[in-house]
Amino acid sequence: MSLERTLHxxxxxxxxxxVRLVLGEKRLPFTDVVVRYWEGPRDFTALNPSGLTPVLVExxxxxxxxxxxxxxxxxxxxxxxxxxxxxGREPEERAEARRxxxxxxxKFNFEVNGLLLHEKMxxxxxxxxxPDLGALRRGREALRAHLVYIEGLLEARDWLAGRxxxxxxxxxxxxxxxxxxxxxxxxRDFPSAKTWYMKLKSRPCFRPILxxxxxxxxxxxFYDDLDF
Amino acid sequence: MSLERTLHxxxxxxxxxxVRLVLGEKRLPFTDVVVRYWEGPRDFTALNPSGLTPVLVExxxxxxxxxxxxxxxxxxxxxxxxxxxxxGREPEERAEARRxxxxxxxKFNFEVNGLLLHEKMxxxxxxxxxPDLGALRRGREALRAHLVYIEGLLEARDWLAGRxxxxxxxxxxxxxxxxxxxxxxxxRDFPSAKTWYMKLKSRPCFRPILxxxxxxxxxxxFYDDLDF
Numbered sequence: 001m002s003l004e005r006t007l008h009x010x011x012x013x014x015x016x017x018x019v020r021l022v023l024g025e026k027r028l029p030f031t032d033v034v035v036r037y038w039e040g041p042r043d044f045t046a047l048n049p050s051g052l053t054p055v056l057v058e059x060x061x062x063x064x065x066x067x068x069x070x071x072x073x074x075x076x077x078x079x080x081x082x083x084x085x086x087x088g089r090e091p092e093e094r095a096e097a098r099r100x101x102x103x104x105x106x107k108f109n110f111e112v113n114g115l116l117l118h119e120k121m122x123x124x125x126x127x128x129x130x131p132d133l134g135a136l137r138r139g140r141e142a143l144r145a146h147l148v149y150i151e152g153l154l155e156a157r158d159w160l161a162g163r164x165x166x167x168x169x170x171x172x173x174x175x176x177x178x179x180x181x182x183x184x185x186x187x188r189d190f191p192s193a194k195t196w197y198m199k200l201k202s203r204p205c206f207r208p209i210l211x212x213x214x215x216x217x218x219x220x221x222f223y224d225d226l227d228f
Numbered sequence: 229m230s231l232e233r234t235l236h237x238x239x240x241x242x243x244x245x246x247v248r249l250v251l252g253e254k255r256l257p258f259t260d261v262v263v264r265y266w267e268g269p270r271d272f273t274a275l276n277p278s279g280l281t282p283v284l285v286e287x288x289x290x291x292x293x294x295x296x297x298x299x300x301x302x303x304x305x306x307x308x309x310x311x312x313x314x315x316g317r318e319p320e321e322r323a324e325a326r327r328x329x330x331x332x333x334x335k336f337n338f339e340v341n342g343l344l345l346h347e348k349m350x351x352x353x354x355x356x357x358x359p360d361l362g363a364l365r366r367g368r369e370a371l372r373a374h375l376v377y378i379e380g381l382l383e384a385r386d387w388l389a390g391r392x393x394x395x396x397x398x399x400x401x402x403x404x405x406x407x408x409x410x411x412x413x414x415x416r417d418f419p420s421a422k423t424w425y426m427k428l429k430s431r432p433c434f435r436p437i438l439x440x441x442x443x444x445x446x447x448x449x450f451y452d453d454l455d456f
Contacts, residue, residue: 065320067327076326091308095293099295
């Protein structure tokens with residue numbers, strides 16, 4: 001009996017994008033269901049009490065397993081589909097990949113996306129009016145500080161966590177790709193980060209992300225350009 | 229060659245407490261180093277660029293491995309010291325424990341501790357003056373909502389994630405125990421949660437937590453009482 005996967009997600013949610021990228025990288029087909037999570041639909045909060053995307057449902061032979069929250073899904077996929085490994089085999093690699101997962105999901109998310117995406121995206125979908133320019137400026141400053149950090153890592157390493165592509169790269173790319181949808185990543189000032197993002201953008205797993213379009217929010221001109 | 233562990237932590241930090249509880253539950257001895265993380269000491273930010281506790285350093289035969297951030301440490305300990313298992317063996321158990329880890333580290337932390345601990349503890353250690361009463365009230369309301377959720381889980385289950393003690397229990401207890409230090413958990417209104425917390429408090433791994441005292445911040449009367 002084959003295992004079928006359904007991903008409940010929101011296209012411009014960085015946490016959802018991490019899971020879409022990893023499912024793509026592991027070549028695991030899935031059905032996708034778009035959730036307007038800010039409306040708190042009842043069938044979705046019954047699936048995940050926190051009301052947050054993403055949620056992965058795996059069904060096999062009449063039994064189903066519901067996995068809520070991106071970190072839980074990423075760890076589950078590593079355990080169930082170990083190849084290609086995106087955490088690495090050595091404790092050092094795994095610790096570094098997970099340190100950076102936390103970095104992007106907590107620190108980057110709080111300092112950058114909590115401002116930039118809130119102002120650029122959530123205000124639109126929630127109908128809260130024009131963005132707060134001060135918050136946008138603080139978000140852009142924090143983004144530059146994070147790009148300096150990423151640039152430093154990539155001057156010494158092939159990929160963010162070391163010599164191998166890992167969950168850290170997909171977490172970072174997922175967060176940055178949503179900002180890039182709005183054209184707000186100053187790539188030209190960060191050549192190593194730009195080369196790294198070009199490599200990721202060219203991978204087959206990235207294609208569905210580049211094809212995302214949300215009604216009323218057109219992406220920036222270079223969003224889906226592999227040679228930006 | 230024996231493996232030696234050093235934990236860099238702050239006694240009233242819920243993320244640090246999770247790791248201390250799990251090290252205790254797995255009976256892994258460690259040296260502890262208290263970090264005044266809010267002062268951003270250079271030797272600590274060299275260890276963890278995010279500046280956050282906890283950090284675990286494992287040394288064996290002249291080699292050392294640094295593991296930053298609580299989730300990375302918890303997953304590492306599960307992998308390296310699988311017994312007793314605190315994630316469970318089945319994908320269902322692991323998914324549920326990790327869903328709740330995320331619940332406490334993100335949702336509970338944001339809605340409750342971001343207010344209550346900020347007002348009661350961080351303002352003191354940072355010298356920011358008296359607590360904001362409105363923030364305290366909102367934090368206490370959110371705490372009650374979370375206790376309703378915990379109570380509901382425990383009416384149907386022995387432990388938070390199901391039939392077995394898991395990382396979810398230690399995460400929840402770590403967060404609640406810091407609030408309990410300040411005497412702010414309304415246990416009497418939540419009998420199942422109270423019984424669950426009594427069971428945890430009685431475990432040997434909890435003893436060091438109950439012995440914590442921070443200068444100038446005395447704990448509430450029942451903080452270290454097993455029969456509260």
